[in-house]
Amino acid sequence: MVDVNNLEFGIETFGDIVANEDGSLKTAAESIRQIVREGELADQYGINVIGVGEHHRPDYSVSSPETVLAAIAAVTKNIKLATAVTVLSSDDPVRVYERFATLDGLSNGRAQVMLGRGSFTESFPLFGYDLTDYDDLFNEKLVLYDQLRKEKPVTWSGKFRPSLKAQEVYPKTEKGELETYIGIGGSPESIIRAARFGYKVIIAIIGGQAERFKPYMDLYHKAAQKFDMPVYPVAVHSHGFIADDKNEAVEVAFKNIKANFDRIGLTRGWAPMSREQFDNETKVGSFYVGDPETVAQRIAKTIQLLDLGRFDLVYGAGNQTVAQRERMIELYATKVIPRVKEILSTKEGENHDH
Numbered sequence: 001m002v003d004v005n006n007l008e009f010g011i012e013t014f015g016d017i018v019a020n021e022d023g024s025l026k027t028a029a030e031s032i033r034q035i036v037r038e039g040e041l042a043d044q045y046g047i048n049v050i051g052v053g054e055h056h057r058p059d060y061s062v063s064s065p066e067t068v069l070a071a072i073a074a075v076t077k078n079i080k081l082a083t084a085v086t087v088l089s090s091d092d093p094v095r096v097y098e099r100f101a102t103l104d105g106l107s108n109g110r111a112q113v114m115l116g117r118g119s120f121t122e123s124f125p126l127f128g129y130d131l132t133d134y135d136d137l138f139n140e141k142l143v144l145y146d147q148l149r150k151e152k153p154v155t156w157s158g159k160f161r162p163s164l165k166a167q168e169v170y171p172k173t174e175k176g177e178l179e180t181y182i183g184i185g186g187s188p189e190s191i192i193r194a195a196r197f198g199y200k201v202i203i204a205i206i207g208g209q210a211e212r213f214k215p216y217m218d219l220y221h222k223a224a225q226k227f228d229m230p231v232y233p234v235a236v237h238s239h240g241f242i243a244d245d246k247n248e249a250v251e252v253a254f255k256n257i258k259a260n261f262d263r264i265g266l267t268r269g270w271a272p273m274s275r276e277q278f279d280n281e282t283k284v285g286s287f288y289v290g291d292p293e294t295v296a297q298r299i300a301k302t303i304q305l306l307d308l309g310r311f312d313l314v315y316g317a318g319n320q321t322v323a324q325r326e327r328m329i330e331l332y333a334t335k336v337i338p339r340v341k342e343i344l345s346t347k348e349g350e351n352h353d354h
Contacts, residue, residue, distance in 0.1 A: 002303055003233075004345045009337045010049030010312035011042055011329060012084040012237055015062030016260070019319040031061035032068060034322060038329055039072030043079040045333030051084030051114065051237070051312060056122040059263060066099045073107035081107055084237065084312075085116030085183040089137040090123035092161060093145040097169055097178070104173045114202060115145065116183035133160070139193075142182075146197055149177050181235065184216075191216050195223035202235040202312070205286045210236070210302045217306055233309020236302065240288030240313045242295050242331045243324070253289040254278050256318025288313060292335035299336065300343040311340075 018031045026034070039050045050072065052065040062068055069081040081103060086096060096113070104111035117138045124131050140158045147154045151172050157163035181202045182194040194201045201220055203213055217234060224231045239257060243249035258273045265272065281287040288295045303311055313332060316325045 002307060002344050003309070004341050006233070006309065007303070007341065007344070008048040008235070008310040009332075009340075010051060010080075010082070010235075010237075010310060011038075011047055011332065012051035012053070012082075012312045012314045013038070013062075013316045014053035014084070014314065015055060015060040015065075015068075016316050017059060017061055017319055018316070018325065019321045021321055021323070025319060028061040034325070035062070035068055036071045036075065038316075038325060039069075039079065039081075040075045041326060041329050042333065043072075043076035045330065047079060047329070047333050047337070049080040049082050049112065049310070049312065051082040051112075053084045054087055054118075054123075055120060056126055057120065059260075066103050069111070070103055070106055073103065073110065076107075078110075080110050080112050080179075082112035082181070083114045084314075085114045085118065087118035087123050088115045088141050088145065089117050089134065090127045090129050091141075093141045093148055094164075094169055097145065097148040098171070100178050101169075101171050101173050104175075104178060105171055109173070109175055111178060113178050113180045114183050115142065115180060115199075116185075119185060119204075129160075136160075142193070142197065145180075149180065151176060186213070186216070188216070188219055191220050192223045195220055195229055196227045198224075198227075198229035200232040200235070202237060202310070205236055205238045206314075207281065207286055209284055210238075210286065210305055213306060234306065235310035235312060236306065236308055237312035237314055238286045238288060238302075239317050240295060240315065241317075241320075241324075242288075242290070242292060242328045242336060244291060244327070244331070246291040246294055249290050250282065252320065252324060253282070253287065253317075256320055257287065258318075260318040292331050292339060295332075296336045296339035296343065300340045303340065304344060 018026045018034050042050050052062055052068050054065050056063050065083045073081055100111050100113050121131055140160055144156050147156055148169055153166040153168050154164045155166055181200040184190040184203050221231055241249055241253035262272045282289040288298050299311055315328055
């Protein structure tokens, strides 16, 4: 049974460039300022978390999520400030810890690190790393980050950065450590690694049915038990779009999500997204698209199916307008989230089990 009282809901943006009403595109700078405005709105509406992605390419505006989150921290009171994700493999764990500890101080303890290997590869050549070291980089840097997290003097040596000997790292956080998630795209090794280190887990479900991730939930619980580590409620993030009218939501989402996925597909070898594929994802897959009731029913089903502790909706995919983005955040907060909680705490929720 899902613990509705402790269930968290977030929004995440990868920093897509925002469109003007006439279809022209805003600048990256305007798009960044819009994200800060959306963080402020999300906080006013009572959404639990905002996550901002890190990318180093022209179709996204944010390469330094902590800076954007610091700006959001200054205009908000309660919302948690997360990345989605920080590409640890091509970053320096010491700098990552320092930046987030600074954000944590600025925001009165609301910083949340989401570490990942990154689904794009631009950051590797940019910072002088070899893609053939993809796995080794993340594994080694996670070991160092894990030591830093204890906020004690660090002695460490590895292959990819200079050694540390009884080194203190500043600033220290007020609560003694940073809240940290590991972002997982769907490999069993990633789940086991997260459990072994005792981290919270957020799974990116960006295609296909949520049901196929049930074995990963079981694996996480078994691995945490085996390593004698705590079992945390699991989080999921997926794409979506909400509008007052269901047909409008579907058309806006198809235009923007298709353009987004097709652009990425050019470098990944994916075929262009067909209408049939998109419709299937919105009906039974991992796109949460429609009017508030439709989206609430589908999110409730996923939360129940996977026994989640948090659900993050990735908004603004493609080039949506300010009005579309802000209305979606409002509907998610004021209509969808309360409805999901209602479904999960009544007989309706029990029916989703069957």
